[in-house]
Amino acid sequence: MDTIRQCIAGLLVAFVFGAAYVFEARLSDIYKEINEELSIVRLKNKELQTKVETLEEFEKKRGEKLTKRVEVVEKSLDNVEEYRQKVNLIQTSVSSIKNNVNKNHENLEQQLKKIKSLQDTGPTFVRWGRTDCPGTSILVYKGYAAGSHYLHKGGVSNFICLPEEPQWGDRTPTVHLAFAYGTEYESNMFGENAHQQDVPCSVCQTKTGINSIMIPGRTVCYDGWTLQYKGYLGxxxxxxxxxxxxxxxxxxxQSVPGGFENKDGKLIYPVVAKCGALRCSPYIENKPLTCVVCTK
Structure with a gap:
């Protein structure tokens, strides 16, 4: 019995030692597998860490780029505001210039109108002895040469051209009067059968120029002046x-129709040169003085 027990005990011991050996070998394999897995995990962890660092570096760089872009955008916005202010200033200046141009244009148009009116019409003059105007002027009105009576000591000196169609006021004077008489030619030198004839007149406006002048002793105008009519000084x-x-x-x-009667009034005589203070040469004693009416 003891031998059997010893055998059984030996077997049990052998089984235990064998199982322990097998278990130890299995543990060794498991440990190796675990170490291999840990190595793989560490490697992957390292790779992940590298990727994380790479991503962090990328994000950092991207953040820096975004920051720079934001700075650029903010600066651009500042520039845009500055440009906007400049544009507003330019628009204001352009508007002011446009207003000035419009005002200058209006002024120029007004001046052009004035110039055109001056070009279209000029000064007036009286054409004594005629009822019409020369081709260089237009008729304002025609009428009768008039003035003070030649015997009145208080008579006025100037001739006036009374229109053919007078208009009257409603007042009636009584005393202390002045008079206006018709005018007669007192010499046939002015024209055939002119003596005692009544004198007509016309008021004319020239088509050009701004000045008019009567020049005695001339039959033509001076350079730069336009002849309106010529005749004799009276x-x-x-x-x-x-x-x-x-x-x-x-x-x-010309003569006023029907005005041939000798009724006197204001009279016109030829004017002749008288030597003395007036130089004879070029002037001639008792020579009738000519005249011209000129405009410019």
Whole structure:
């Protein structure tokens, strides 16, 4: 029995030692497997760490780029605001310039209108002895040469051209009056059968120019001036008491129809040169003085 027990005990011991050996070998394999897995995990962890670091570096760089872009955008926005202000200033300046241009344009148009009006119309003059105007002017009105009576000591000096169609006011004077008489030619030198004929007149406006002048002692105008008409110098008689003035009587006179009666009034005589203070040469004693009416 003891031998059997010893055998069984030996077997049990052998089984235990064998099982322990097998278990130890299995543990060794498991340990190796675990170490291999740990190595793989460490390697993957390292790879993941590298990727994380790479991602962090990428994010850092991207963040820096975004920051720079934000700075650029903010700076651009600042520039945009500055440009906007400059644009507003330019627009204001352009608007002001446009207003000035419009005002200057209006002023120029007004000045052009004035210039055009000056080009279309010029000064006026009286054509004594005619009822029409030369081709260089237009007729304003026609009428009768008039003035003070040649015997009136208080008579006015100037001739006036009364229109053919007078208009009257409603007042009536009583005393202390002045008078206007018709005018007569007192010499046939002015024209054939002119003596005692009544004198017509016309007021003319030139188509160009701004000045008019009567030049005695000339048959043509000076350079730069336009001839309107020419004729002979006329005035009142030197020994009559009424004052007088010199006028230019057209060389081709007309007469007032039916005005051939000798009723006197204001009279026109030829004007001749008298030597003395007036230089004879170039002037000639008792030579009738010519005249021209000129415009410019």
């Amino acid at each position: 005035a009142g008689y030197h020994d009559h008491p009424s004052a007088t003035e010199y006028i230019c009587v057209d060389e081709n006179i």
